[in-house]
Amino acid sequence: MCDRCQKTLLLKALLTNLKLMNKVPLFPTGPIHKVEGTCIYLTGNDIDTDRIIPARFLKCISFDDLGKSVFADDRIEQKGLHPFDQIKNQKSSILLVDKNFGCGSSREHAPQALMRWGIRAIIGQSFAEIFYGNCLSIGIPCASISESCIKSLTKAIEFKPELLFTLDIDLEQIICEHQSWPLKIELGMREMLLSGKWDATTNLLQEKEQINRIKNSIPYINDFN
Template sequence: MDSTQPIVTISGTAIAMDGDDIDTDRIIPARHLKSLTFDALGKFVFEGDRENAKAAGQVHPFDAPEHSGASVLVAGENFGCGSSREHAPQALYRWGVRAIAAVTFGEIFRGNSATIGLPCVLLTPKAAAESRAAIAANPVAEVTVDLEAKRLRVDGRSWPVEINESLRRRFVSGSWDSLSTLAEGTQAAADLSRRLPYLKGWQAA
């Protein structure tokens, strides 16, 4: 994750996930929350769902060979709801997902995603259904999330997406990582504290 890089368009193949209310417990099972780093979480994305699909003789979208290397995820309503674990967007990012389009998102999930440079854009229910159908019909089609034009493009078709304008500008300008922005201002804050008369005698951290 390079917080100095603008995020304007995200292109690649896509995974279409049917179903609503896909929560963070399903995205990354609780047993993996004890990991000391996020680095290895990608291989555990939807681990329980994938195991259940395999046991039923089915192939989960994240195990389908045609979706290997996909960078866009298109989902339904209330994606990322449930507990506020930051591991969920981290796991998706480590797997390779670089943008998510859905009808709605869990608010904390969307905020945690923005922090790591993973844009979450909104589709109408009709657009979400149509775009998922287009991806299912041609799994190797190029899919693009365009934050400049605010469009989702799939195999020659296009739908409008919505995203908070302030956040969109931060992605496009490359200033989306608020933690790095704060860290960059550490010296300026220390210099200012030394000049403030009511902080005289305090030691700046």
């Protein structure tokens, strides 16, 4: 690698670190109605969680430091050209993807890494199931969008990367100054985000007696009676 490339890479790394120290908004809490920010588009179907966060970064007992390693190998391969390294995207909070995003391993480290980089919502043509559930459980909305809409949306951000968007969960739309695109947010996800019940533990513990009733009625836990 030439000196110039190396300097560019160092600069990018520095920018990323600055972003992580200063710019990452607070993590989601409570009811979530809207996500605001600029969009970052990552093209390609079947982007798996090994690519989102390679396994070597899973050697940790906390999610805290994962943000800087998101797409680590893809970013090295693309030498600064990866969307997550481009300067125009450094403040983006809405990730646009294609089909079957997040397939493969169940590692929650994948959405955690995205969240810690700064992503607060994902809009895509489709999502892998475990990834989708993991996003919901940390308060990251996953909204689906048609192929034609994602084309027109990405065209809009290509033309003007600084365009500010509002993802409105109640209206199921992504809106910018003059335009809006329809989204689909599954009823279950929508209600949980809007009510704040996506942080499930408390909600699940509300019916402790009922849990124990079920436990006491299951044959294999009760000598098959």
